Amino acid sequence: MFARVLSCSVAVFFGLAMVSAPASAQDTPRGNAANGKKLFETIGCFECHGYAGEGGNAGPKLIDPPAYPAFIVQLRTPRNVMPPFTAKVLTDQQAADIYAYISTFPKGPDARNIPLLQN
Amino acid sequence: MSLAATKAVAADKAPAKAAVPAKPQTAGDYEAPAQTTEVNSGKIGGDFMVDCLKSLNVDYVASCPGSTFRGLQESIINYGMNSKPEFITGIHEEASVAMAHGYAKIAGKPMATMVHGVVGLQHSSMAIYNCFCDQAPAIVMAGNVGNGTQRRPGVEWAHSAHDQGIIVRDYVKWDDQANNLQDFAEGLVRAYDLATMSPMGPVMVVIDADQQEEVLEPGRKLFIPKLRARTQPVADPGALAEAAKLLVAAENPVIVSGRYTRTDAGPKRLVQLAELLQAAVVDERNRMNMPSRHPLNHSQRGAAMIRQADVVLALEPMDLYGTLNNVDDRIGRPSQPKIRPGTKVIVIGTTDLNIKSNMGEYERYQQADMGIAGDAENSLPWLIQAIEQEMTPARKSVAAARGQKLKAAGAKLILAADEQAAYAWDATPISTARTSAEVWNQIKNEDWTMASEVNFLSNWPYRLWSMEKHYHSMGGSVGGGVGYNAPAALGAALANKEHGRITVALNGDGDLMMSPGVLWTAAHHRIPILYIVHNNRAWHQEYMHVQRMANRNQRGIDRAWIGTTMHDPNIDFANLAKSMGVYAQGPIDHPADLGPAIQRAIAVVKRGEPALIDVVSQPR
Numbered sequence: 001m002f003a004r005v006l007s008c009s010v011a012v013f014f015g016l017a018m019v020s021a022p023a024s025a026q027d028t029p030r031g032n033a034a035n036g037k038k039l040f041e042t043i044g045c046f047e048c049h050g051y052a053g054e055g056g057n058a059g060p061k062l063i064d065p066p067a068y069p070a071f072i073v074q075l076r077t078p079r080n081v082m083p084p085f086t087a088k089v090l091t092d093q094q095a096a097d098i099y100a101y102i103s104t105f106p107k108g109p110d111a112r113n114i115p116l117l118q119n
Numbered sequence: 120m121s122l123a124a125t126k127a128v129a130a131d132k133a134p135a136k137a138a139v140p141a142k143p144q145t146a147g148d149y150e151a152p153a154q155t156t157e158v159n160s161g162k163i164g165g166d167f168m169v170d171c172l173k174s175l176n177v178d179y180v181a182s183c184p185g186s187t188f189r190g191l192q193e194s195i196i197n198y199g200m201n202s203k204p205e206f207i208t209g210i211h212e213e214a215s216v217a218m219a220h221g222y223a224k225i226a227g228k229p230m231a232t233m234v235h236g237v238v239g240l241q242h243s244s245m246a247i248y249n250c251f252c253d254q255a256p257a258i259v260m261a262g263n264v265g266n267g268t269q270r271r272p273g274v275e276w277a278h279s280a281h282d283q284g285i286i287v288r289d290y291v292k293w294d295d296q297a298n299n300l301q302d303f304a305e306g307l308v309r310a311y312d313l314a315t316m317s318p319m320g321p322v323m324v325v326i327d328a329d330q331q332e333e334v335l336e337p338g339r340k341l342f343i344p345k346l347r348a349r350t351q352p353v354a355d356p357g358a359l360a361e362a363a364k365l366l367v368a369a370e371n372p373v374i375v376s377g378r379y380t381r382t383d384a385g386p387k388r389l390v391q392l393a394e395l396l397q398a399a400v401v402d403e404r405n406r407m408n409m410p411s412r413h414p415l416n417h418s419q420r421g422a423a424m425i426r427q428a429d430v431v432l433a434l435e436p437m438d439l440y441g442t443l444n445n446v447d448d449r450i451g452r453p454s455q456p457k458i459r460p461g462t463k464v465i466v467i468g469t470t471d472l473n474i475k476s477n478m479g480e481y482e483r484y485q486q487a488d489m490g491i492a493g494d495a496e497n498s499l500p501w502l503i504q505a506i507e508q509e510m511t512p513a514r515k516s517v518a519a520a521r522g523q524k525l526k527a528a529g530a531k532l533i534l535a536a537d538e539q540a541a542y543a544w545d546a547t548p549i550s551t552a553r554t555s556a557e558v559w560n561q562i563k564n565e566d567w568t569m570a571s572e573v574n575f576l577s578n579w580p581y582r583l584w585s586m587e588k589h590y591h592s593m594g595g596s597v598g599g600g601v602g603y604n605a606p607a608a609l610g611a612a613l614a615n616k617e618h619g620r621i622t623v624a625l626n627g628d629g630d631l632m633m634s635p636g637v638l639w640t641a642a643h644h645r646i647p648i649l650y651i652v653h654n655n656r657a658w659h660q661e662y663m664h665v666q667r668m669a670n671r672n673q674r675g676i677d678r679a680w681i682g683t684t685m686h687d688p689n690i691d692f693a694n695l696a697k698s699m700g701v702y703a704q705g706p707i708d709h710p711a712d713l714g715p716a717i718q719r720a721i722a723v724v725k726r727g728e729p730a731l732i733d734v735v736s737q738p739r
Contacts, residue, residue: 042677054546056577057578058663061542083669084671085676111538111540116557117540117541117583119560119583
């Protein structure tokens with residue numbers, strides 16, 4: 001599927017090792033970022049949030065994600081129009097894997113250093 | 120001489136039968152065979168129809184050929200010498216009408232299309248519906264062999280109807296099936312008149328084959344009515360004065376603009392109104408209404424503006440209910456108003472002057488305090504005048520303070536757009552923000568039109584480009600019939616040709632695959648346009664819809680791609696375009712390659728030719 005054309009740039013840069021979430025460490029289960037990437041690209045996360053987590057008019061950015069407890073609440077019982085990812089279709093470990101993956105998204109360059117954005 | 124007499128004379132002069140000619144036959148050996156087909160030396164009905172089109176200053180007729188209008192087609196190319204109107208060869212009737220849709224929004228006047236009897240009209244019906252939903256004028260002429268005794272056996276019966284109008288009557292402003300040429304002339308002029316009166320829309324006239332091929336006897340008196348010099352309806356001055364009072368007294372007036380702009384006066388008047396009130400504008404972007412980087416353009420935080428408003432002024436709104444309410448796509452479709460209780464709502468527009476019953480394009484009924492019938496662009500000078508009379512120094516001071524806050528918030532919106540555009544700047548697939556920024560970098564110093572709907576690119580052009588002139592953008596299909604963008608953009612490019620203006624279409628891959636033949640039309644007619652294919656290899660909107668159903672039903676969430684994606688094999692848009700004579704590059708999936716590719720393509724477009732770049736893109 002289309003996920004196959006995804007650049008390896010993000011994955012290569014971070015190596016997709018076991019990555020812990022940056023915040024609220026004691027509340028954040030360890031996740032497998034490599035497995036999280038597979039899930040991200042097959043269960044629809046990228047559809048609204050983009051392969052790079054940049055967001056758009058269909059969903060907010062995932063770069064610099066919220067703390068894990070807020071993430072899991074939004075995933076299971078979304079407050080907005082996001083479809084729910086219940087435990088029946090996505091285990092807690094898989095959710096942790098996805099969280100580990102999105103925590104690797106780079107923020108991108110500073111807009112002030114991009115000439116094309118100085119218009 | 121009658122046909123029977125002609126045959127008798129020919130038989131008398133026929134040479135005696137010889138077993139074998141003594142020498143090779145030459146043209147002079149035999150008399151001409153009996154005439155079996157009449158020939159004409161005078162004017163025919165189709166010529167008169169061309170005169171009618173010329174009287175209306177119709178520049179183009181887009182059409183995919185069909186025998187039910189062969190008479191008029193021959194008249195256009197021989198009697199009219201294929202000039203005003205010029206025959207534009209379409210590859211599909213839907214594309215022909217969609218071209219007319221885009222053309223009208225840039226040219227400010229309709230072009231014509233011809234469609235084959237019954238089958239061509241049905242092909243074109245989707246594009247006619249889009250025109251209707253978007254209130255865009257188009258003249259659709261449908262061939263027909265109305266007299267059953269004159270039809271050839273077989274398919275000509277399948278291509279004729281007693282009442283063709285019924286096929287599209289739910290979504291044209293008017294249709295006509297003339298009984299004779301005089302009737303046709305009056306019907307065509309009336310159709311043009313109605314199509315261009317607000318609310319504008321498509322019209323359909325039947326062009327009968329007998330009338331097209333009819334020989335006009337010398338001295339036959341036919342006349343073409345003069346088109347009325349049309350003015351658009353202006354709102355009631357008393358109602359505008361009342362609206363002015365509400366707006367001046369408001370603490371947070373908000374202006375919503377939908378299909379508001381018709382001419383170059385549109386954006387200028389809206390800016391004048393917004394600055395006078397120091398009111399935020401939420402542009403629904405159905406037309407180029409409010410300059411995109413004006414400090415009072417707060418479209419990007421439209422919902423927040425609506426929630427704060429105590430008076431909402433809606434100018435030709437497309438979906439006012441949707442603007443003023445939240446309707447979540449959840450089980451039960453829960454809805455709640457965005458506006459606060461007590462918020463006054465004023466509507467100025469013409470949509471309600473042409474409501475049809477069957478299709479739901481008129482959207483859910485939104486209650487309002489004032490519904491003022493009138494063309495908004497034409498009515499604005501009178502509203503502005505009424506506001507100026509109402510404005511006191513104290514209210515000016517309140518407005519100025521409000522304006523300062525809005526200006527500061529507007530500046531933050533621009534900075535936020537730049538920051539968000541940077542997030543996936545170097546990502547592959549290429550981000551829609553990066554693509555938009557790269558295109559803007561190449562056209563910002565040119566005269567240009569962005570001729571596609573870009574909500575599937577997260578509206579980045581509206582956020583990153585400086586759109587000011589009324590032709591810088593033109594909204595979308597409104598009807599949502601996929602396959603609008605590529606031909607409508609080509610129609611816009613056709614209108615831009617005489618101005619030497621660059622037309623850019625950021626075109627979805629699914630949309631382009633609905634009518635790829637437009638690429639050939641672009642090449643054949645040397646219509647300069649740059650297609651940037653937003654190639655996310657999916658019908659991505661539907662992908663998300665199926666994902667929503669899968670998550671809701673909890674029976675598997677990893678198969679939503681089935682039936683919603685276009686991969687295996689990937690479509691090679693560059694080679695598709697090249698096969699039809701269009702300069703093309705791609706697939707491009709590295710951001711650094713995009714800028715140079717666009718630069719090369721723009722050079723081709725400046726030479727007066729079409730170009731295409733296939734950009735492998737992020738989903739949105």
